[in-house]
Amino acid sequence: MKDVRVRIAPSPTGEDLHIGNVYTALINYVFARQRNGKFIIRIEDTDRARLVPGSEQRILSSIKWLGLNYDEGPDVGGPYGPYRQSERLDLYRQYAEKLVKEDNAFYCNCSPERLDEMRKQQQSRGFPTIYDGKCKREHNQKPKNKNEKYVIRLNIPEEGKTEFEDVIRGKISFENRLIDDQVLIKSDGFPTYHLAVVVDDHLMKISHCIRAEEWISSTPKHILIYNYLGWHQPIFAHGPILRNPDKSKLSKRKNPVWVSWYKQQGFIPEAILNYLALMGWSMPDGKEIFSLNEMMKYFILKDLKAIGPAFDVRKLEWMNGEYIRKNQSASWRTKLKSQIYEYLEKKYPEEIIDKTIPLIQERIKKLSDYLPLCEFFFQQPQKYELDLSDKKGLIKQIIEELEKLQNFKEDDIGETMQNLATMLKIKNSEFFMFLRIAMTGKKISPPLNESMEILGKDEVLKRLRYFTSE
RNA sequence: GCCCCGUUCGUCUAGCGGCCCAGGACAUCUGGUUUUCAGCCAGAGAAUCGCCGGUUCGAAUCCGGCACGGGGUACCA
Numbered sequence: 001m002k003d004v005r006v007r008i009a010p011s012p013t014g015e016d017l018h019i020g021n022v023y024t025a026l027i028n029y030v031f032a033r034q035r036n037g038k039f040i041i042r043i044e045d046t047d048r049a050r051l052v053p054g055s056e057q058r059i060l061s062s063i064k065w066l067g068l069n070y071d072e073g074p075d076v077g078g079p080y081g082p083y084r085q086s087e088r089l090d091l092y093r094q095y096a097e098k099l100v101k102e103d104n105a106f107y108c109n110c111s112p113e114r115l116d117e118m119r120k121q122q123q124s125r126g127f128p129t130i131y132d133g134k135c136k137r138e139h140n141q142k143p144k145n146k147n148e149k150y151v152i153r154l155n156i157p158e159e160g161k162t163e164f165e166d167v168i169r170g171k172i173s174f175e176n177r178l179i180d181d182q183v184l185i186k187s188d189g190f191p192t193y194h195l196a197v198v199v200d201d202h203l204m205k206i207s208h209c210i211r212a213e214e215w216i217s218s219t220p221k222h223i224l225i226y227n228y229l230g231w232h233q234p235i236f237a238h239g240p241i242l243r244n245p246d247k248s249k250l251s252k253r254k255n256p257v258w259v260s261w262y263k264q265q266g267f268i269p270e271a272i273l274n275y276l277a278l279m280g281w282s283m284p285d286g287k288e289i290f291s292l293n294e295m296m297k298y299f300i301l302k303d304l305k306a307i308g309p310a311f312d313v314r315k316l317e318w319m320n321g322e323y324i325r326k327n328q329s330a331s332w333r334t335k336l337k338s339q340i341y342e343y344l345e346k347k348y349p350e351e352i353i354d355k356t357i358p359l360i361q362e363r364i365k366k367l368s369d370y371l372p373l374c375e376f377f378f379q380q381p382q383k384y385e386l387d388l389s390d391k392k393g394l395i396k397q398i399i400e401e402l403e404k405l406q407n408f409k410e411d412d413i414g415e416t417m418q419n420l421a422t423m424l425k426i427k428n429s430e431f432f433m434f435l436r437i438a439m440t441g442k443k444i445s446p447p448l449n450e451s452m453e454i455l456g457k458d459e460v461l462k463r464l465r466y467f468t469s470e
Numbered sequence: 471g472c473c474c475c476g477u478u479c480g481u482c483u484a485g486c487g488g489c490c491c492a493g494g495a496c497a498u499c500u501g502g503u504u505u506u507c508a509g510c511c512a513g514a515g516a517a518u519c520g521c522c523g524g525u526u527c528g529a530a531u532c533c534g535g536c537a538c539g540g541g542g543u544a545c546c547a
Binding site for chain 1: 471472473474475476477480481482483484493494495496497505506507508509510539540541542543544545546547
C-alpha cells in the first residue's frame with residue numbers, strides 16, 4: 001500500500017481553531033499515526049473577504065496546544081510546500097488554464113445579478129439551481145481588456161453520472177446534469193476551494209481525503225477535476241459533522257466553538273480529544289477513558305458512524321474531571337500543577353499549588369475551578385460569607401488551643417479542634433463552619449485540617465486574630 | 471424547490487438474523503460514606519430500536535416506500 005499522507009485544511013476566517021476542525025484533525029491524526037503516515041496542515045486562505053488577521057497564528061498554536069503534532073505545515077515546511085494557498089496562486093492559475101485549453105473549463109463573465117435572477121427562475125420552476133451554460137455555449141474567450149471581470153468555470157458533462165466509493169458511507173452517486181459548473185478561479189484571481197483542494201491534494205500526494213459530511217456534494221466536482229487533469233484521486237471518507245444541541249450544524253451562535261474558549265474554561269487537551277473520539281466511534285470493549293495511543297490501536301476509519309452527534313459540554317466536563325482526578329501518580333501531580341500554574345498565568349507560587357493538589361484533585365472538574373476554591377491559600381479572604389463578629393469568644397478559645405500546639409500537623413489540629421468543640425458543647429458542623437469561614441471566607445472549601453496545615457501556624461493565628469482585635 | 475446523507479434512552483453510544491421484551495456512559499432522581507463541597511459506593515427511572523409493508527421459522531439487525539432530521543445548493547470554506 002502506498003504511503004499514507006493526510007491533511008487538515010483550516011481556513012483562517014475565524015477567531016481560532018474551530019472545534020469541528022479539531023474533530024476532523026483528530027481523525028486524520030490518528031489515522032496517519034496508526035499507519036506510520038504523515039499528518040499535514042495546509043492553510044486554505046483563498047477567501048480574502050473573510051480573512052481574519054492573526055487567525056492562522058492562533059489556529060496553529062491551538063493545534064500544538066492540543067498535542068496534534070504535524071509533520072508538514074506552513075511554519076515547519078516540508079517537501080511539497082508552500083503550505084499556504086495564497087502562496088501557490090500560480091499553480092492554480094496554470095491548471096485552470098490547462099483545463100480551459102482542453103475544453104474542460106471555460107471563461108465566464110456573467111454578472112451576479114443575472115445569475116441571481118437565473119437561479120430564482122429555476123427554483124420557481126422546480127429545476128435544480130445550476131449555471132445555465134450561457135458562456136459555455138458562446139465560447140467566451142479570456143477578455144483582452146484587463147479591467148474586465150471574469151471567472152473560470154468547470155465544464156460539467158451534460159450526461160452520465162459521477163460516482164465514488166466513500167470509506168464510511170459506501171457508494172455515492174450523482175447525476176452530472178444536476179451538478180453545477182463550479183467556479184474555479186474567482187474574479188479576484190484567487191482559486192475557489194474546489195480547484196485548490198484538488199491541485200494541492202494531488203501535488204502534496206495526499207492519499208486519503210478525510211473530511212466532514214458537508215463536502216459530500218462537492219466531491220463529484222473534485223473527482224471530475226482529477227479525471228480531467230489525468231490524476232489519480234485519493235480515497236475519500238466523509239465523517240459526521242458535529243451538531244448543536246438542536247441538531248443543526250455546530251455553530252458559534254449556539255455552542256462554543258473556538259478552542260480558545262475551551263482552554264479558558266479550563267479544559268485540558270487530553271480530555272477534549274478523548275471526548276471528541278467518542279463522537280461517532282467507540283472502543284471495542286466500550287471503555288470511554290483512553291489515550292490517543294490506545295485509540296490508535298483500535299481505530300478503524302470505516303467504523304466511524306455517519307450520524308451527526310450533538311456536542312454535549314456536560315459530558316466533556318465529566319471527562320475533564322475524570323482526567324484531573326483519575327491519575328494519582330507523582331508525574332501526573334507535577335503535570336497538573338504546571339497546568340494550573342500556566343492556567344493562572346504564573347501569578348501564584350508553584351510550591352503552594354503543588355501542596356494543595358491532593359486536597360482539590362477530587363473536587364475540581366476544570367482548571368478554572370481551582371482559584372475560587374483555593375484563593376484563600378494565597379491571601380487572606382477579602383470578604384466573609386458569614387458574619388463572625390459575635391463569635392469573638394469562641395475564636396479566642398480556638399486561638400488559645402492552637403497556640404499550644406507544637407506540631408502543626410493535620411491530625412493534631414483535627415484532634416485539638418474536635419476536643420474543643422466537644423468541651424464547649426458546640427455542634428460539630430457549626431463549630432467547623434465558623435472555623436472554615438475564618439480561614440477561607442467561604443462556606444465551602446477543601447478539607448479544613450489539611451488546609452490549615454498548609455497555611456501554617458502563623459498564618460492561621462493571624463487570620464483568627466483578625467476577628468479578635470479591634 | 472432541487473441533490474445528497476442519515477434515523478437505537480434527554481445526550482454520546484453497543485448491537486452487524488436467534489445470546490436484546492435492547493447493554494454501557496453522561497445527565498437526572500434516591501440512599502450510603504462525611505466537620506462543608508466534591509469524590510466514591512449502591513440503586514431507580516428513562517428507547518413500542520422513526521413509521522408502514524416485505525423477506526425469514528425468527529429482524530433493532532436484510533429489502534422497499536413514507537415521514538422526520540441534517541448537509542449542500544455561493545466569484546465561503
